[in-house]
Amino acid sequence: MVKLVETTDEILLADTARGFLDRAAPIAHLRGLRDAGQVGDDALWGEMVAMGWAGVLVPEAQGGSDMGHAAAGILAREMGRTLATSPFLSTAVIAATALRQGVDSRSGDRLNQIASGQLRYAIALDETSKFAPTMAEMQARRDGNGFRLSGTKRFVVDGAQADRLLVLARTDDGLTVFDLPAGRAGITRHVTPAIDSRDVARIDLADVAATGDDVLGKVGDAMAVLAPAFQAGQAALAAELSGLTSGVFGMTVGYLKERKQFGVPIGAFQTLQHRAAHLWCETEITAAAVLNAGRLLDTTPDQAELAVSLAKARATATAQLAVQEGVQMHGGIGMTDAFDMGFFMKRARVAAEWLGDYGYHAAIVARHRGF
């Protein structure tokens, strides 16, 4: 039976992650990278790999720890709390889940390399400004025994640092996923740092050659591989957003207690108390949805779609409320670059769009609920 409480192991995992991230990747770390014009930190990812985080969804036979989606969510949540930047979601969650769908010797090797930190992945998916995987137009036209891919992918998260790309393209038989090395001839990456200072790239494919060996799963059956991978990513991203929310909320409540106006802490004002209390209620309710999504992906993944969309929608909305209230309650200082609040607000906006926004997921919930 699914239990919506964390196990002793999960609490330990969260504590360990929190201790590490507070030391190695506080928000100041992200600020430092931004100021230096960098979008990633190989050393930080290396430490995460050493702790087994890269293998969280990799089977033990392929060298992973296979801790499951609830555990991946806990790691993502803790990373969200300090806005730690890493290719965790793209590589360890999304790509690993995609590669697990029918492991053969090639995907098995790659899972091994993900777990050991030798491979970083990105998902080259969107062509328009909204997440709409089944609408991909990029053509992979037949060329002898192989394919030729041309077109542009936008909003490729972790795309600049990735060693390999999962590219979604349209073949004569339907949508197909290609697992390509990022350095293959014809691939050009444009680093276009997003507002949250993290790795987002635009990727051009100009007559890129691919063979049947480059196809992940079956030709024309991309969603068999990608649907579980998206759900894994969406659930983990929802967890990241819930961590982000608790990070903002902690800052805001701390400020309410310490900032004085009219001779009293502003947290004594009922208006602000009630708004803070409402926000806390929203965070609690979202936490249940996030944990439930991870649990269902671990126990009954074929029935997890509703739970995952519920979690992503709720987490998106709650994070949005938390950053808006965070800035407002901090007053002018909340708007300054010197203060960390803006980093939360920008990350929340990017995460809201990635892998489906509120409306995208609300529509999925609605479909399940008879609308």
Added chain:
Amino acid sequence: MAQDLEQLRTHWRAWLETNCPDEMRDGPASEADICWGGANWQFASEAQEVWLRRCASVGITVPTWPKEYGGAGLTRDEEKILHQEMKRINARTPLQSFGIWMLGPALLAFGSDAQKQEILPPIARGEIRWCQGYSEPGAGSDLAGVQTRADDCGDHWVVNGQKIWTSYADKADWIFALVRTDRDAPKHKGISFVLIDMHSTGVSTRPIQLISGASPFCETFFDNVQVPKTQVVGQINRGWDVAKYLLTHEREMISAGGALMGGGRALGAVLADSETGNSDPILRADAMRAEIDGLAFGLTLERYKDQVEAGGSVGDASAMLKYAGTELNKRRQELIMGAEGSAALEWEAGLPGSWLRSKANSIEGGTSEVMLGIIAKRILGLPG
């Protein structure tokens, strides 16, 4: 463990299949169709009576209470299995009762052995209907401000005063009430929790007509009512401890009820069945948001139940459940009225009653503002 639970599932599935009358495999058609029990209870149907008796005979009107007090002695895990199996055949809750939701848990925690043995089994069997005497005119959310007084007369108390918003007092057999037993003590310290027979000389009630046209609430008056001292629960002057404990259960009950009101149907299905609801884009979008929030709230209730079962406690977070659950129900009821349009505007439609009734959700059992205050001060630690 898991295997035992599966055996239990098989057991309850077979028991329910044999014992749940067909008429009880559907939600109540109206308020009048809900079984509340009590000394003067008139069953709405033979099936309702049969269902209550059968459930009470195996302790599942109160599944987690000890067997000696009329329960089935189930763990929360086992209770969950039972509820899943009941839900599977849409079996109706056999008995609704303030005795089950509020007084029972308080007695299990604070009552004497004699009180538990005497009072709990009739609650489990649906024989005695209880009401709650907390609120008073002028007290409102400031519950510890109660003025109803109990004067010490040796072996008994004499109670004088007035309660208000006493739900179903006109139909109840007994009342559990907060009375002031020490007027000199600080206001939280001079209150006792007493049980009073509604048939005692000097007790009278008067229903309060509400905007919904119904009157679940009453005013209740005590005029020199004699109450034996054995009918105090917990220590004299320490009734606030009992009251607080009970309020936690009340908030959980109201919030769970909030999510279930309106039949607990998916809003999508409600809209789809309405004449125009599904084609109105604003209504549809609002309903989708409410559906998302409602589902997440349901999971929050599950999460808190699991926490309690794992040895934790809900504590002050019950204020969140109460606040979020009741606000959510108000949203639901507004959306349902909107979806039904002019068809919902006739009293006969039944809907306006639920809609208007829901407006009291965020007032009764502590207002939404009081709940937010509890969260701000006790959970977030914001300054007083």
